[in-house]
Amino acid sequence: ADEIVDANQAATEMLGYTHDELLTLGPSDIHPDELDKFQEFVEGVFDDGTGWMDELTCYTKERGRVPAEISASPMEHNGRPVVLAVVRDMSERRKRERAQRRLYEITADPDRPFEEKIQAVIELGCDRFDLEYGGIARIDPETDLFEVETISGEHDHLVPGKQYPLSETYCQLVTDDGKTAAVSDPASNGFEGKLCYEQFGVQAYLGSHLEFDSDVDRTFFFVSNEPREDGFSAAERTFHHLMGQWVQYELERRQREQELRERTDHLSALIETAPECIKTVGADGTLLQINPAGLEMLEADSDADVVGGCVYDLIAPEDRERFREFNEQICRGERGTLEFDIIGLEGTRHHMETHAAPLRRPDGTTAQMALTRDVTEQVERKRELERALDLLEKTECIADVGGWEIDPDTKEVFWSDHIFELLEVSDDEEPPLDETLDMYHEEDQPIVTDAVETALDSGYSFDVEARIQMDSGxxxxxxxQGDPEIGDDELVSFRGAAQDVTERKQREQRLEEVIERLEASNERLEQFAHAASHDLQEPLRMVSSYLQLLERRYEDALDEEGEEYLEFAVDGADRMRGMIKGLLDYSRVETQGDPLESIELDAVFDDVLRDLQFQIEEHDAEITAEALPRVEGDASPVSYTHL
Incomplete structure (x- = not known):
């Protein structure tokens, strides 16, 4: 029968009829376009004892269409079999489903830019929540910041870039509990006197808090300057939360992409400007990528000269097989370091050190990713250092000098190898400082100890000599010698040298003994010369006196030759007296003799000829000499005997 036998208040509100009006109608009035479908449904309910249908449209009194869901079961009413049907208004659900489908279409569109997606999502929210404006704002509760970032439509106050106190906006609600917040009655929610209500004129608000780890937080909100009669349903809150999650995800993704781009740009800049060669090499040896520093090392003008070619051809022949095995090892997933030589395109050889790791490529293959340094100069410096150290070691041995160092803080002692040899100590380990000082002779220990302690305390250098007792006795x-180094008024290092001077000390001792003997000999010689010269002067005085007497008495009796002989005798006596006086002066070593003066050697030569006249005549000799120079010397006659 086409009859409605009863209805509750919800049915009247849903369809817009009064209760009495509904009782005058039948299903054909409510489902005119789907009556056959409804009758089939009723028959199924009687047959099966229950039924459910979600695809049925109900017409209201105003002929509006209401999508409905019906569940029913058979029963008796006043002795008649009837169907008890529960009809649910599916308008909100259909609206929600349409909104969800639209949200999915917007967010899943790979060709739509992010900014367009955001605007489309905000417009969808405005339509779904029946609010005028939607937007995103940057917020910071600690600084009370609210800054509009995005807004749909044109609002007098909510303009991108505008900043307001967060505490004066509805968005403060979401920062308090972190959940979706809704306001449909601002006055009762305590917003009287707040900017958002009094000045902005916002009457309804729905928003949620978006938290970010690496960026400032946001609030995703919808507002209206028109009052909202009803509050926001749980479904609306849920849908808003769903949209907020997408917005938060997209903003985080964009932030990550931006950070990735910045890091990629930074990495690219580092690679491009790095002084080291950075390259990738395929498992077969193909050079896949290389930075400018690497091109310079290979003496290549551009990538085209080497990229795509076999890197093994650039390796020195003696290192080529080792590098091939190393590359294959890295491409199997291992890490490693290798030193090898390369030969550039212009023939220059470089010694390289590479640190490599496997790199998974987009095509699924593994390549070698390597950072390679040109260590040619370093290797050369190492060789020079080794040569210098070897030379220093040999020099230490030749000079019998060893180096030492004392740590100013720990007082630990370090010796060079030659110190161990000097002291005839095992080179297993240096002894502590106190044991080292105990090795010196007991009489010299205070000298060494005081010098070391003073240097450590005051930074004074020292140079001392001390005896040391060897194990052999x-x-x-x-x-x-110790040389402390001071930095910032503190002792930063204390280094020095030790030299075996035993032979020098022995020579000095022998020299002192010789000097003592010479001094004693000179003293005796001086005494002898003084006595001899004194004793000789008296006979010589007598000879001179008698010669003068002969000259006075027999001057007239002597012929010319006799006078010449007498003159020779007197002159010889006078010169003999001068020589004896010179000998006496020369022997007085404490006077150091007379100052040197200019002497004419020709005159000295003539004096010597006169002294040797008889010998020359006796041997019938002839003495000749060329012109002689002037020299600095002792002009005393005795000095002539040394010429």
């Missing part, structure tokens, strides 16, 4: 002399 031999006593040797060491010259110890």
């Amino acid at each position: 031999e006593v040797r002399w060491l010259r110890l």
